[in-house]
Amino acid sequence: MVPFPQSVREVVPWSAVEPQSVAAEAPPAGALAVETIGMTKRFGSFAALDDVSMKIEAGGFHALLGENGAGKSTFVKCIMGFYAPSAGSVLVGGREVAITNPKGAQSRGLGMVYQHFTLVPSLTGAENLVIARSHVPAVIDWASERVALDAFMGRMPFRLNLDRPVAELAAGEKQKLEIVKQLYLKARFLILDEPTSVLTPAEAAEVLGLLRAMADRGDLTVLMISHKFREVEAFARSVSVLRRGRLAGGGRVGELSRDDMAAMMMGARPVRTVAGRSAMPAPARAVLRIADLKATDASGLRPIAVNDLAVHAGEIVGIAGVSGNGQKELADVLGGQIRATGGSVIVGDQIYGGRRAQSRALKVRFIPEEPLRNACAPRMSVAENLAFRAFDRRGDDPARPPTFWLDTGAMSRRAKDLIARFKVKTASSEAPIATLSGGNVQRVVLARELTDPVDLLVVANPCFGLDFSAVAEIRARIVAARNAGAAVLLISEDLDEILELSDRIVVMSDGRIVYAVPAAEADAQVIGRHMAGHHAPSATA
Amino acid sequence: MVADTAHPDLDSAGSPSPALQVRAWIARRTEAVAIPLGAVATGFALFSLFLIALGKSPAGFLDLIYRGGFGSPFALQNSLQRAAPLLFAALCVALPARLGLVVIGGEGAIVLGGVAAAAIAPALAGLPPVLGIPAMALCAALAGAAWIGAVGALRAYRGVNETIASLLMSYIAIALSNHLIEGLLRDPSSLNKPSTRAIAEAFRVGPMPGMKVHWGLGFGVLACVAAWVLTERTTLGFAARIAGGNVRAAQIQGLPVGRLIVGFTALGGALAALAGFFEVTAVHGNANASLVAGYGYTGILVAFLARQNPLAIVPVAFLLGGIEASGGLIQRRMQLPDATVLVLEGLLFVLVLMSETLYGRYKVFSPHLWTRTRAAAPVMAVAS
Known part of the structure; x- marks a missing residue:
């Protein structure tokens, strides 16, 4: 199959393609197969997605694994028509289609559930479903809509009360309603973007189990973006791994070990060291000590529990982790934006509260992420x-x-x-x-x-979004502060940065510290496995 | 130096000559004056259309404003008398604005301050005026500080929107004041117009030397200067500006954001209450319904026209005081309703709010343009 030339794809309005393709597929039923061929997306000279070809069979449950910035989101956005790919094509049900906007994707039976909820909180589940349709009549006949909805819900494995306002639903119920909404909009190929990040493990197991059952019956195809090996192994049938915009590998779940998947995600990673790093003085004093710290963000969805973390003078401790695993909350507690609900933060020999006089006396400095927004x-x-x-x-x-x-x-x-x-x-x-x-x-x-002079420096994602030369200079300054005797806590979602700068590496997952290793002994694949929520090598899902 | 001439934009080490820096400084300051003046001129132009539609002469209207507000010693004194409470009322908007807050409840603090002063006056009867008058002022200021400070506390510790809260608190303050004036504090001899007992002659605040305008004007100007020093020349004011510029940055710096918010709102409320104090002790002689004269709302317009700059409040309050003073003359001579001046003020307010979006849009005000030397300018043109 030869991909459409770019120019032709851009000029064909989808409305012109629309009628016959819908007519050809009616009545829609059963799972859809989706395949991408040579999918590429460039932003300027940067290739966020580079020649990715992937085939997801009808009725499959496919997992997409990768680090932050590996191109997972770009890939699904290209399928859903949010982005026009720079090259490559999408086949839906074995037929090449041009999807130029999300509505076009919806009309072809593709649906996506986002990480964040898209429901209207003040409306009931039923109202949310009906208004999501692309053609809602100006006056809605609720009696007949209810009959249709009840019939529809009767075919669904999900049990939901559609009469309650969405705001009153628990996170798991909202997630189910998001999925039900896509099915109600006749999605036969469902993309889930980290669907379990807002769910408890029990809710996650229930939702993914029901979707897997639907896929096994041949009603639905699922493509799930995930960071968690456990979920992938328990629910997905096949897996693809992206690394730096390229397809790093894949295969059937069960034939791949967790080490194989971690190796694909992380690749071979030479640890670069910044020049001018002086040796650590042997018995360094602990500048920052965190003991049994408990806190939660404003929404209460991301509790953190850090039992024991110490940063010594002249040492950079890097906190690695997938975005949203409590690192931001930890930084906010230290910076005084969130109040801890338990435990203690001790700087030097004082309990640290983040007041100006105290941070000045103790020489504590913060460099938060997104400096223009936060600093x-x-x-x-x-x-x-x-x-x-x-x-x-x-x-x-x-x-x-x-x-x-x-x-x-x-x-x-x-x-x-x-x-x-x-x-x-x-x-x-x-x-x-x-x-x-x-x-x-x-x-x-x-x-x-x-x-x-600095005694404790807390840095969060210091180089996010910066160009190469600024990155090198900023990292050199952080190392210079360490060499001058500062204790540095580096929180970063960029594992390369952690590996390059840290003396000790700590991994956060689900709000806890799950792994700690001296940088000299660090293995990127082991770290990657812990970031993906796989902590005990012997444990099995 | 080669790099410097190639990129004068990025030049940080070699600073331009003092003369050019002065030009740049003037250009930057001119923007802050020219844009509000442009908004006022546009407002008058639109209002002229309104007058023409009513069959009245805009020129005659302007002439009456001049004669009623500024044209004679009597008119000037009248304008200054009205400007005095506007100075305090505008500070109640401008001080919280440093923290990024929009407080519009100054009217309530004015009324409450006036009633508090009138209420405490009988209790101070034995004191010499030199103690009694400041005690009345303090009592008024505390009432206003508590009222608007509560709005700040709701904002800082409970996340309640300060604009709505201050407006509603203002209604409560006015209702509470009416209740007190018509009940507990009412002078039984005030039959047609319920009032508190008259304040003893010794406790009345007199005119300033050589004028008929009371001391409220002098203290109002003083308060504006002091507020400018506080916001521009003290570390407290700078801390407030950081919190107003980005509350997350202020928190990371360990600044006491909550206390700053409560402190600045309370100070604003105290100043607004002083306006009520002067209205009671220098103008009315007792507290009655005349306290609810809309100074608090005109003060919002003054503060926004002055771009929340305490020093600029002084001339703007004088201008608005003059426009309000001429209202009666306009009503009589042009047979226009009393609300005509309100229409003008409303137009001005909308245009000033709209003009906020124009800052930084005009190249002529850019300090850049004026720090470039003539020799460098053509290079820039080629480079860009």
Whole structure:
């Protein structure tokens, strides 16, 4: 099969293709097979997806594995018509189709359940289902809709109360309703994007078990994005692994071991080391100690429980983990944005509460992720943003009370000095910081936080979205802080960054620390297995 | 240096000459003046269309505003008298605005402050005026601080929207004040217009030297200057600006965001209440329904026209005070309804809000344009 030339695919309006293809497929029933051939998606010169060909049989339950940024989401978005692929084609039911928008995908029997809920919370389940249809009559005849819905629900394996507002449903019920909605919209090929991230293990097992049963009956084909080996082995029939936009391998579940899958996900990974790393002084003191810490985010969905974590002076401890496994919540507890519900955070010899005077006395610094969003005031000037940490400091002694008068002259001189020393590219020190590029915003934050002696540095995803040269410079500055004796807690979703910078590596999964290893002995595949929720090598699902 | 000439935009080390920096500074400041003035001019233009539609002359209207608000010593004194409470009321908007809060409940704090001053006055009867008057002012300020500070606390600790909360609290304050004036605090001799007992002559606040305008104007200007110093020249004000600019960044820096919010809203409420204090002790002589005169709402317009800058509030309050002072003359001479001035104020407010989106859009105000030397400019043109 020769793929359509790109230009032709772009100019054919899907409405022109639509009528005959729907007519040809009516009445729709049974699972759909989907195949991609040479699927490629480039953003500028960067190939997020590179020549991925995958075949998912009708009635299959296929898992898509990969790290953050491996191209999983890009792949399904290309199938669903959110993105126009740069090259390659999609076959639905063995026939090549041009899907240019999500509605087109829906009309061909493809459906997708997102990681986040898309239901209207104030409406009931029944109302959510009916308004999701592409052609809802202006006046809805609820009596006949109810009869149709009851008949439909009678064919579904899911038991749901459709009369309650969605806001009152538990997360598992919402997820079921999302799936039921897709089936109600006549999806015969269902994509699930990390469907269990919001579910308890019991809810996850129930939902995936029901879907697997539907697939086995030949009613449905499922493509599930997952990070969890346990789920993949328990429910999927076949698996594909993406790595850096390319298909790294795949096969039938049962024929592949977890080590095989981890090897495909991680690949061969030489650990690069940053130059200038000095040896750790042998008996270093622990600067940060976390004991039995418990906390939860605002939604209460992501509890964390960190039993024991210590970071010593002159050491970088890297926290690896798939996004959404509690790392952000841990950083927020340390930064004072979430209050812990139990346990203790001890810095030096004090219980740490995140107040300004205390973090100044203990020399604690934070470099949060997305610096413009979390560490800067976008409309204030570069000079003002550079002054956030020290504007009220009286001399070098942290015990003295903060000053009352603002010394704008000193602020301006300090800004010019820091801009020169950290090579911040800005029109002037008075320009709003929002006018700077991402790398320069991060330089401003580093200049602010790393100029005085640091005892504890907490860094989250410091290089996310930055270009290559900025990344190298920022990593070198973090290592320089470590060499100067700071204890560094590095939270990153980029495993390469963790491997490159850390002295010790800790893996978080489901809000807990599940694995710890000195960087010298670290094996990327073992780490990857723990990130995927597989902690005890002997345990089986 | 080669790199510097090739990319003057990115130049950080070599700073331009002082003369160019002055030009850049002027350009940046001009924007903050030109855009509100443009909004006011547009507002007057639209209002002129409104007048023409009513068959009235816009020129005559402007002439009456001038004569009623600014044209004679009497008119000027009248305008300044009305400007005094506007200064305090605008600060009740501008101070919380530093924290990114939109507080519109100043009217309630004004009324409550006036009633509090009138309520405490009999109890202070034995004191010398030099103690009694400040005690009344303090009592008024505490009432206002508690009222608007409560709005801040609801925002900081319970996430309640401060705009809605302050508006509703304002209604409660007015209802509460009416209840007190018509009940507990009512002077039995006030028959047609329920009022509190008259404040003793010794406790009345007099006019400023050489003027008929009371001391509220002087203290109002002083409060504006002090508020500017607080927000621009102290670390407290800077901390508030950080919290207003990005609350997450303020939290990461360990700043006490909750206490800053409560402190700034309480200060704003205290100042608004002082407006009520001066209305009672210098204008009315007792607290009655005349306290609910809309100064709190006009103060919102003043603060937004002044772009929340405490110093700019002074001239803007004078201008708005003049427009309000001319209302009576316009009503009589042009046979226009009393609400005409409100239409003008509403138009101005909408246009000022719309003009907020224009900042940074005009190249002529860009400091960039003015720091470039003539020699470098053609290079830039080629490069870009």
